[in-house]
Amino acid sequence: xxxxxxxxxxxxxxxxxxxxxxxxxxxxxxxxxxxxxxxxxxxxxxxxxxxxxxxxxxxxxxxxxxxxxxxxxxxxxxxxxxxxxxxxxxxxxxxxxxxxxxxxxxxxxxxxxxxxxxxxxxxxxxxxxxxxxxxxxxxxxxxxxxxxxxxxxxxxxxxxxxxxxxxxxxxxxxxxxxxxxxxxxxxxxxxxxxxxxxxxxxxxxxxxxxxxxxxxxxxxxxxxxxxxxxxxxxxxxxxxxxxxxxxxxxxxxxxxxxxxxxxxxxxxxxxxxxxxxxxxxxxxxxxxxxxxxx
Ligand code: P6P
Numbered sequence: 001x002x003x004x005x006x007x008x009x010x011x012x013x014x015x016x017x018x019x020x021x022x023x024x025x026x027x028x029x030x031x032x033x034x035x036x037x038x039x040x041x042x043x044x045x046x047x048x049x050x051x052x053x054x055x056x057x058x059x060x061x062x063x064x065x066x067x068x069x070x071x072x073x074x075x076x077x078x079x080x081x082x083x084x085x086x087x088x089x090x091x092x093x094x095x096x097x098x099x100x101x102x103x104x105x106x107x108x109x110x111x112x113x114x115x116x117x118x119x120x121x122x123x124x125x126x127x128x129x130x131x132x133x134x135x136x137x138x139x140x141x142x143x144x145x146x147x148x149x150x151x152x153x154x155x156x157x158x159x160x161x162x163x164x165x166x167x168x169x170x171x172x173x174x175x176x177x178x179x180x181x182x183x184x185x186x187x188x189x190x191x192x193x194x195x196x197x198x199x200x201x202x203x204x205x206x207x208x209x210x211x212x213x214x215x216x217x218x219x220x221x222x223x224x225x226x227x228x229x230x231x232x233x234x235x236x237x238x239x240x241x242x243x244x245x246x247x248x249x250x251x252x253x254x255x256x257x258x259x260x261x262x263x264x265x266x267x268x269x270x271x272x273x274x275x276x277x278x279x280x281x282x283x284x285x286x287x288x289x290x291x292x293x294x
Contacts, residue, residue: 005143005154005161012147015091016131019071019117020145024154024161026065027113027135027143030058030099034137038105046081046273047238052102055079058113059098066094076122076272078241083122083272092130093118097241101209110212112136116245123272126244126265134211134249144168144218146252151218170255174221174282178206178213180236185229193292197223197285210237214246214280218253223281223289228260234275239267243278256286260293 005024009017037054045051059079066072066086073090074083078097095116104111117131118124133145141156142164151168154161177197179186186194198204202222207213210226217224224246226237237243247257247264257264257280267276279289 003163004159005163008152008154008163008166012131015071016117016147019069019092020131020133022065022069022071023062023113023115023133024135024143026062027141028156030061030113031137031141033057033061034105034111045079047078051079052099052105054105055099055102059096062096062098062113074122076240078238081273091119093120093122093124095122095240095245097211097238097245100211100242101207104207104209104212109207110136110138110209110215112209112211112215114211114242114245116240116248123240123269123274125268126239126248127263129244129248129265132245132248132252134215134245136211136215138212142215144215144249146249149252151249151253168218168253170218170250170253170282171221172254172282172284174217174223174285175201175203176205176216176220176222177202177281178204178216178222178224180206180208180226181229181232185231186227187230187293189292190225190227193289196288196292210242210246214250217255217281218250221282223279223285225280225289226278228277232275233277235277236275237278239264239269239274239276240272243276243280247278247280250280254283255281256283258286258290260290262290 041051097114101111113135120128143154152166153164
C-alpha cells in the first residue's frame with residue numbers, strides 16, 4: 001500500500017516534517033472552504049491587484065494556523081505589505097502565495113498554494129531555502145514537497161495524502177511551453193526563441209496559474225515563462241512568494257531557472273515585493289533561452 005505523507009516524512013527533519021504536515025491539513029480546510037469564499041473583496045493587495053474573498057481568507061487562515069503552530073518566526077505573503085512577525089522562537093521563515101491563480105476560481109481552473117521554507121531571515125536568496133512545497137487544487141488535491149535532490153508528490157485520498165511518486169525528475173526532452181504576458185509585449189529575441197520551440201514541436205499549455213502551469217512542466221517537461229516585457233522589464237511574478245519557490249522545486253527535479261541572465265535562486269532580493277522575469281524548465285531549454293536573450 002502506498003505510503004502516507006506522514007510515513008514519508010519520517011526521513012525528514014522532525015520539525016520540518018511537522019510543518020509540512022501542518023500545511024497539508026491547512027490545505028484540506030481551504031479546499032473545503034473555497035465553494036463559500038467566492039467573489040471580489042473590496043480591497044487591493046500591495047501590487048494593486050483586486051483581492052478576492054478567497055485570497056484574503058486563505059491568507060488570514062494560513063497566517064493564524066502558522067502563528068498557533070509556534071514553528072514560524074516570520075511570514076512574507078503576497079497578500080500582506082510587510083513581513084509578518086509570528087513567533088520570536090519559531091525555527092522557520094515562510095514565503096507564501098496563499099491562493100495562487102485565484103482569478104481562475106471564477107472559471108474553476110487550477111489554483112493552489114505556494115510555500116517556501118527557510119531558516120535564514122527573509123528576504124533571503126532562493127538557494128537558501130531548506131524546502132519548498134505547493135498544493136494544487138485540480139481534479140484531485142495534490143501536494144508536492146521538495147528537499148535537496150528529492151521531489152515527492154502526494155494525492156489526497158480517503159487515507160489522507162498518499163505518495164504518488166518520489167525522486168521525481170523533470171522528463172527530458174520536455175514537450176510543453178507556457179508563456180504569460182501579451183505576445184506583442186514580448187522581446188523580439190524571446191519571440192524568436194518561442195518560434196524555434198514551436199518548430200521543434202513543443203505544445204502550448206498555459207492555464208493562467210503559476211502553480212498549475214509549473215506542475216505541468218514538472219510532469220511533462222518543457223519551459224514556463226512569465227518573461228521580461230517591453231512595458232514590464234521585470235515581468236509579473238514575485239521573486240520571493242512565487243518564482244523562487246518553483247525554481248527551487250524544479251531545480252531539485254533536475255531542471256533549471258533563469259531571470260534571463262542567471263539562476264533565479266541566485267538573485268539577491270532588494271525588497272519583499274520584487275518582481276523577476278521568470279523562466280523555469282528543462283536545463284537544455286533554459287541554456288538555449290539565455291543564449292537567445294544575450
Ligand atoms: P496573466 C496569478 O495571478 C499569477 O500571479 C500567476 O499565478 C500566473 O502565472 C500569472 O499571474 C497569470 O498572469 O497575465 O496571464 O493573467
